[in-house]
Amino acid sequence: MLALDIRNLNKKYPNFQIKDVSFQLEQGYIMGFIGVNGAGKTTTIKSILNMVQADSGEISILGKNIAEHETELKQDIGCAFGDIDFYTRSRLKTLTGITKKFYKNWSDETYYSYLNRFKLDENKKIAELSTGMKVKYSLTLALSHGARLLILDEPTSGLDPVSRDDLLDIFQELIMGGEISILFSTHITSDLERCADYITFIEQGQIVASSEKNEFKESYRLLSGSESQLNEVKGKLISCKINSFGFTGLIHARDIDPAWSLNTAIPTLDDIMIYFAKKEGVYV
């Protein structure tokens, strides 16, 4: 079953547009949604949550159209926005007391078990929590109402490496039962190297690729060679960097000519993002 199914999503702003965004997330997996700042990750996520009105396209969550079943589906969605705080002068227990009334599947038992696990003090105010603790609190709320799809917008931004590592372990544990799925937007791609099953890469409002993580990485190659060899391959490179030792560029694996005597390597997610960001014009 698809936890999330986005087809041909379009949204036009005066200076930016989301164009034909389509991707699917299978239930029980983690999908990393990557792209540079301003690529369209948050706009896509807000469209999923019906916060932004798409010009066209269809969004289905757990088999149901969000536009038609918004209230019902939001019972099954948990979200966390890394950089937004709500009612920061309120205590956790106050905010929880209000939030739980909205959800019919709320479980106090689950809530307190996560509260203990994350070492969150109910009597603290939101403002007193560290960034990592805030994300953990958002997760606690999401998991306590039995969310089956977690939509997390840059939840690891601003976290220290230990908190990030901890959070990624939690994400992996959550999907083990096969019931919970996670869409996780970030520009910190090393997090996804560790925990994502699928990668969806968005660049300037368009999906460049959406596939299994290793398949995604292996569909590209980092090519390096001397400056004199550059002319031979330049037309096929997505983009390249030139330095005193020669050049390094990103290329689609399918475009590699076996006759070339160049060094090739599988790029990291960071490499792919960086070289795509340097690319000019329209995508393949």
Added chain:
Amino acid sequence: MYNLVLKDLKLGVNPWFFILPLILGGLMLIPGWVYFLVPLYFCFITVPNMFGGFKSQNDLIFSTMMPVTKPDIVKSRIAVIVILELMHLLIAMIFSIFTFRLYPQMTYIFFPPYMGFWGLCFIMLAVFNLIFITMYYKTAYKYGAATTASTAAAILFAGLVQWAGIQNSWMHGIFYGSGTGNAALQFSILIGGILIFAAFTLMAYRIAVRRFLKVEIL
């Protein structure tokens, strides 16, 4: 809808704004004052502070993340406004009973607080609601222009009817003179005011929902 109202009452609205009607109600004890100012303080103080709080606390995103519809978000917010408005008016009305007891021989320059006057207050807040709510829900966070325009309109209404009450003998008769002894007339003005308040607020709700459905929650 009920949960959203509860959320506003417990989280969004500072308890001070529930105490304020009691304090402002005390202003009704000032003899012969411009009593229109008592409900107007709701527009001057409560509304900008309360909506400033909603904006700074990111209430809009919090509410839209909950499993509720956009019309419910508007409906609950209007319910909170109406609850506070009714608190202001009802408490002021109760204080006005003591005003008449304290100053039985008072000669009023401005409207004395009979039932008819409270009917006018309901109409004044109806005007305020219609303008404030509809303007606010163009963005669902910008409250400055909406507060200014709606408060100005409410003051204008109050100023005009007060002027008419002083200058026009028919109006004067209803609100100061022999009409004040006519319980049926006074009561019907009050009921009329309440009906206008309900109609304008309902109209504001419908327009606000239409506008809010187009608002992008950024």
